Amino acid sequence: MAYNSIILRLEMNHALVNFGDVASTISKAGGDITSIDVIRPGQETSVRDITVHVADHVEAQVVESLKQLEGIQLINVSDRTFLVHLGGKISVQPNLPIKNRDDLSRVYTPGVARVSTAIHENPEKAYSLTIKRNTVAVVTDGTAVLGLGDIGPHAAAPVMEGKAMLFKQLAGVDAFPICLDTKDTESIISTIKAISPIFGGINLEDISSPRCFEIETRLADELDIPIFHDDQHGTAIVVIAGLLNALKVVGKRMDQVRIVVNGIGAAGVSICKMLLAAGVKRLVPVDRDGAIVRGGTYPYPMWSWLAEQPQVEDQPGSLKEVIRDADVFIGVSRGNLLTAEDVMSMTPDRIVFAMANPNPEIDPEAALPIVRVFATGRSDYPNQINNVLVFPGIFRGALDCRARRINEPMKLAAARAIAAVVSGTELNEQYIIPSIFNEQVVTKVRHAVIEAAILTGVARRIPPDFR
Ligand SMILES: NC(=O)C1=CN([C@@H]2O[C@H](COP(=O)(O)OP(=O)(O)OC[C@H]3O[C@@H](n4cnc5c(N)ncnc54)[C@H](O)[C@@H]3O)[C@@H](O)[C@H]2O)C=CC1
Numbered sequence: 366m367a368y369n370s371i372i373l374r375l376e377m378n379h380a381l382v383n384f385g386d387v388a389s390t391i392s393k394a395g396g397d398i399t400s401i402d403v404i405r406p407g408q409e410t411s412v413r414d415i416t417v418h419v420a421d422h423v424e425a426q427v428v429e430s431l432k433q434l435e436g437i438q439l440i441n442v443s444d445r446t447f448l449v450h451l452g453g454k455i456s457v458q459p460n461l462p463i464k465n466r467d468d469l470s471r472v473y474t475p476g477v478a479r480v481s482t483a484i485h486e487n488p489e490k491a492y493s494l495t496i497k498r499n500t501v502a503v504v505t506d507g508t509a510v511l512g513l514g515d516i517g518p519h520a521a522a523p524v525m526e527g528k529a530m531l532f533k534q535l536a537g538v539d540a541f542p543i544c545l546d547t548k549d550t551e552s553i554i555s556t557i558k559a560i561s562p563i564f565g566g567i568n569l570e571d572i573s574s575p576r577c578f579e580i581e582t583r584l585a586d587e588l589d590i591p592i593f594h595d596d597q598h599g600t601a602i603v604v605i606a607g608l609l610n611a612l613k614v615v616g617k618r619m620d621q622v623r624i625v626v627n628g629i630g631a632a633g634v635s636i637c638k639m640l641l642a643a644g645v646k647r648l649v650p651v652d653r654d655g656a657i658v659r660g661g662t663y664p665y666p667m668w669s670w671l672a673e674q675p676q677v678e679d680q681p682g683s684l685k686e687v688i689r690d691a692d693v694f695i696g697v698s699r700g701n702l703l704t705a706e707d708v709m710s711m712t713p714d715r716i717v718f719a720m721a722n723p724n725p726e727i728d729p730e731a732a733l734p735i736v737r738v739f740a741t742g743r744s745d746y747p748n749q750i751n752n753v754l755v756f757p758g759i760f761r762g763a764l765d766c767r768a769r770r771i772n773e774p775m776k777l778a779a780a781r782a783i784a785a786v787v788s789g790t791e792l793n794e795q796y797i798i799p800s801i802f803n804e805q806v807v808t809k810v811r812h813a814v815i816e817a818a819i820l821t822g823v824a825r826r827i828p829p830d831f832r
Pocket residue numbers: 509510511512513571572573574595596597600627628629630631632633651652653654696697698699700702720721722723741742743750751752753
């Protein structure tokens with residue numbers, strides 16, 4: 366169930382109504398008052414802002430029941446989520462003020478010319494003398510935004526701005542949203558190449574499959590900075606981290622469990638690849654038309670690759686059929702596809718990661734009582750398996766060691782590092798994955814990623830704490 370927080374500004378006529386009436390009306394309509402601010406006190410009338418936590422489906426009911434209450438004038442209803450987006454969520458700030466002509470001639474012409482000449486003579490100096498060393502582009506074409514689909518580059522911007530905020534707050538990385546008005550693979554590749562000089566890394570985001578695979582592979586080959594499609598690899602890394610811990614909770618091993626992955630797009634392909642690399646022996650990838658089976662013929666190279674893997678099962682079937690007797694379900698498809706009955710047909714001690722955003726593959730309220738370990742991509746339930754646990758730390762590490770690319774050992778190291786933040790004594794059904802606010806996450810991921818980059822020869826710099 367989706368919840369929202371609304372602020373109701375209302376004027377009360379004290380002769381006709383008291384605050385107790387208002388509170389009980391809101392509560393009866395299904396709202397939960399979380400705060401009250403008096404905006405204008407008064408003997409006869411007063412104005413208050415009442416913040417109410419409310420499920421989406423009863424929001425209109427709360428508003429309507431207040432409108433019906435005698436003595437109440439509803440002045441305004443604001444949605445707090447929209448309020449935090451007013452004017453956008455990020456801005457660009459200079460690192461120093463320009464106070465006088467002297468400063469001006471240093472930061473801009475003529476002084477800046479000497480710095481530009483130095484970089485022209487030695488391009489490596491771009492890392493020390495410009496924002497390149499700490500700046501990442503978050504690039505989308507708006508075609509697979511969360512689970513909302515192809516909503517276009519303008520509508521994708523709030524998600525990309527949100528990622529930029531998280532990059533900065535969690536890892537000190539300056540990230541800038543780039544929302545491209547093209548879906549053409551060649552045009553996306555050439556645009557990213559053309560803008561790449563100022564960036565130390567590229568985070569591809571919410572670009573739909575299968576174009577995302579070619580875009581990432583070509584850019585990784587043609588540029589010497591890390592290219593990381595977060596929906597593929599960030600998601601796969603956090604799934605492996607969560608699964609390592611969930612398997613410990615239920616006492617099963619990676620090479621024993623039968624795993625169904627639903628939604629073989631950007632996230633699903635990368636999850637399947639990483640599961641195979643982690644030793645999974647029984648894998649059932651499923652998309653809209655049912656299971657992708659060993660020996661099958663498919664329109665996309667990544668599905669054909671899966672059909673060649675010996676660990677992929679050869680029995681066709683719909684999701685509802687193949688989920689029977691699965692130990693683990695991983696959903697990166699779209700919301701509300703599974704019923705409680707489907708989940709009950711899995712083995713005992715079942716693990717369900719229903720990660721579609723914003724609505725998971727099964728309603729958490731239906732799943733929680735019938736699964737041993739349950740996780741979603743959302744922050745309002747325990748076990749938030751979201752790639753936000755990955756991208757800040759992985760880019761922090763890659764930028765700090767100036768990695769040429771982000772390779773498989775770096776990804777595996779990141780997954781293990783995230784899993785290890787939850788200690789053996791803390792681990793339980795409700796706590797298989799650390800919170801994104803756990804300060805150890807970025808530190809440990811960064812450390813593991815740099816170590817792996819140095820060992821695999823992709824680091825171009827050894828950070829001081831590794832010397
Ligand atoms: N929790 C997290 O950290 C993350 C969650 N996601 C979520 O995973 C979902 C997919 O994201 P992407 O892989 O980036 O998108 P995508 O568009 O690349 O892939 C989606 C895939 O799901 C398939 N699909 C759609 N309806 C289906 C159905 N009824 N049954 C089976 N498959 C179905 C599509 O055919 C497609 O192959 C989205 O809801 C997204 O929000 C994605 C990345 C991270």
